[in-house]
Amino acid sequence: MLCAALSVVALLGLAGGCTAPHDAVTQMLQCLEGSADTDEPPNPSILLALNLAGAGKSSGCKQLLQELKETAVKRAPKDMTSGELALYTLALLSSCQSPQQVEALGHTVDLLHWLQKRTDEEVAYLEVEDTPQTTFYQLGLDVLALCLEGTGSYEVAAVMLAKEVLSPRNGLSVDTRAMATLALTCAHGQLATAGFDELRELLRDAVTTTANAFLDEQEQGNGLIGNIYSTGLALQALTATAEFYAPREWNCSQAFSAVLHHHFQQPTAIAQVLPALLGQTYLDAAGVDCAAAGTVQPLAQGGKDRADQASPLITVYYSVVNKLRGAHFNYTTQVHVPAGSVLLAVLQAAQEQDPTHFSFQTKATSWGAMVVSINGLAASTTDKTYWQLLSGSNALEQGIDAYKPQDEEHIQAIYSTY
Numbered sequence: 008m009l010c011a012a013l014s015v016v017a018l019l020g021l022a023g024g025c026t027a028p029h030d031a032v033t034q035m036l037q038c039l040e041g042s043a044d045t046d047e048p049p050n051p052s053i054l055l056a057l058n059l060a061g062a063g064k065s066s067g068c069k070q071l072l073q074e075l076k077e078t079a080v081k082r083a084p085k086d087m088t089s090g091e092l093a094l095y096t097l098a099l100l101s102s103c104q105s106p107q108q109v110e111a112l113g114h115t116v117d118l119l120h121w122l123q124k125r126t127d128e129e130v131a132y133l134e135v136e137d138t139p140q141t142t143f144y145q146l147g148l149d150v151l152a153l154c155l156e157g158t159g160s161y162e163v164a165a166v167m168l169a170k171e172v173l174s175p176r177n178g179l180s181v182d183t184r185a186m187a188t189l190a191l192t193c194a195h196g197q198l199a200t201a202g203f204d205e206l207r208e209l210l211r212d213a214v215t216t217t218a219n220a221f222l223d224e225q226e227q228g229n230g231l232i233g234n235i236y237s238t239g240l241a242l243q244a245l246t247a248t249a250e251f252y253a254p255r256e257w258n259c260s261q262a263f264s265a266v267l268h269h270h271f272q273q274p275t276a277i278a279q280v281l282p283a284l285l286g287q288t289y290l291d292a293a294g295v296d297c298a299a300a301g302t303v304q305p306l307a308q309g310g311k312d313r314a315d316q317a318s319p320l321i322t323v324y325y326s327v328v329n330k331l332r333g334a335h336f337n338y339t340t341q342v343h344v345p346a347g348s349v350l351l352a353v354l355q356a357a358q359e360q361d362p363t364h365f366s367f368q369t370k371a372t373s374w375g376a377m378v379v380s381i382n383g384l385a386a387s388t389t390d391k392t393y394w395q396l397l398s399g400s401n402a403l404e405q406g407i408d409a410y411k412p413q414d415e416e417h418i419q420a421i422y423s424t425y
């Protein structure tokens with residue numbers, strides 16, 4: 008589900024920090040509430056953000072919480088990755104629910120048990136293969152959730168994460184470094200009473216390094232840290248780490264105004280940025296005052312942003328390329344779609360024209376539809392392969408149901424590794 012474009016409003020400055028204007032926050036909350044109430048797979052990031060915003064009491068939130076519990080009892084012991092378990096744990100904590108006893112559909116599951124098990128598997132894999140079973144982003148989520156829950160064991164994972172963040176070879180994205188920073192900040196705080204001085208020194212070093220790098224990147228990026236979609240998590244990281252970059256100061260109004268000038272339409276993007284705009288971070292997930300949480304005031308709904316079928320047609324060139332595995336291929340076609348169509352329409356038109364070479368499959372995810380297979384060649388989490396989307400030679404910053412190609416644009420889907 009996409010939300011109507013949010014209107015841009017001026018930023019309010021408050022003594023000692025920044026705050027987003029009420030209208031912008033209300034529109035974001037409304038988008039989240041609307042998306043809590045859809046048929047799409049339940050999204051723990053949405054519940055987490057609504058709870059952090061103090062808007063967790065609505066019927067939509069209760070429904071979403073129930074759906075998350077049902078999914079947890081069904082999937083946790085079977086096929087949930089460590090990061091999914093961690094996000095579910097954060098969502099439950101922020102709803103003042105125990106992740107250790109999730110009850111639904113007549114079953115009970117201990118999410119923490121599975122999160123610990125999957126995190127231990129990530130660590131064991133990382134020790135042998137030099138990379139986690141999933142990604143460092145998910146390992147960051149794992150450490151964060153175990154740390155906030157307070158009873159799990161995450162020290163070894165935190166050390167590995169800190170070393171990766173500090174490693175000169177690290178090509179970690181802003182999103183991943185932001186998640187790692189939140190996790191390591193939590194660990195640094197929680198280990199204070201336990202006398203882990205050497206470990207805390209390493210964590211401090213990692214957090215200070217990333218936080219300072221984000222301040223530099225924000226200066227160079229005119230308010231953005233990475234791209235518009237990574238800036239939300241980076242802002243959360245900067246909100247949580249002021250003591251680590253002091254006496255340096257954060258120009259939060261520059262960052263807020265960059266973010267508020269963007270029209271976020273994807274609920275997950277909003278769910279990552281909104282906490283920071285309210286001075287909150289995922290570190291606050293375990294401290295939500297559930298008794299006080301309110302509901303969102305309804306605003307008039309905006310219309311859906313769709314390509315008008317009467318729009319003029321544009322031409323888009325589309326290539327599918329595999330030079331990585333098995334029988335290599337490189338096919339190009341051209342399709343005509345109404346101006347304003349999302350990339351999905353291009354893939355569908357190409358498939359209709361030539362199903363032999365341009366067939367594709369997608370999977371519903373928290374960010375929308377992800378392309379998981381083209382021309383019979385599937386992405387694999389075991390091999391760490393995926394279908395990368397590019398415009399010319401530039402990687403797209405959005406997926407197929409959000410990106411809108413221009414006339415004469417050349418889109419490429421290239422089978423790649425991560």
Ligand code: B12
Nearest residue numbers: 090091182236237373374376377378393395396403404406
């Ligand atoms: C790790 C990661 C990937 C990995 C996922 C590998 C894996 N199996 O774990 C890989 C490298 C495959 C990947 C691919 C892409 N990604 Co990515 N990814 C991330 C990252 C850093 C973390 C996601 C995660 O693990 N979440 C935690 C888990 C527990 O939650 P989850 O809901 O189960 O996560 C799944 C989805 O997020 C999905 N996914 C990951 N990226 C994307 C992108 C899109 C468009 C979709 C629909 C789904 C999707 O894969 C995750 C694992 O199954 C996020 C950063 C962020 N801020 O969220 C960017 C992020 C989601 N990705 C992004 C983008 C742009 C892409 C690509 C479109 C890049 C490209 N040019 O090809 C492609 C997807 C193309 C396609 N085939 O449809 C953007 C999305 C922005 C937007 N507005 O849509 C983000 C926010 C990064 C950024 N700041 O630009 N990504």
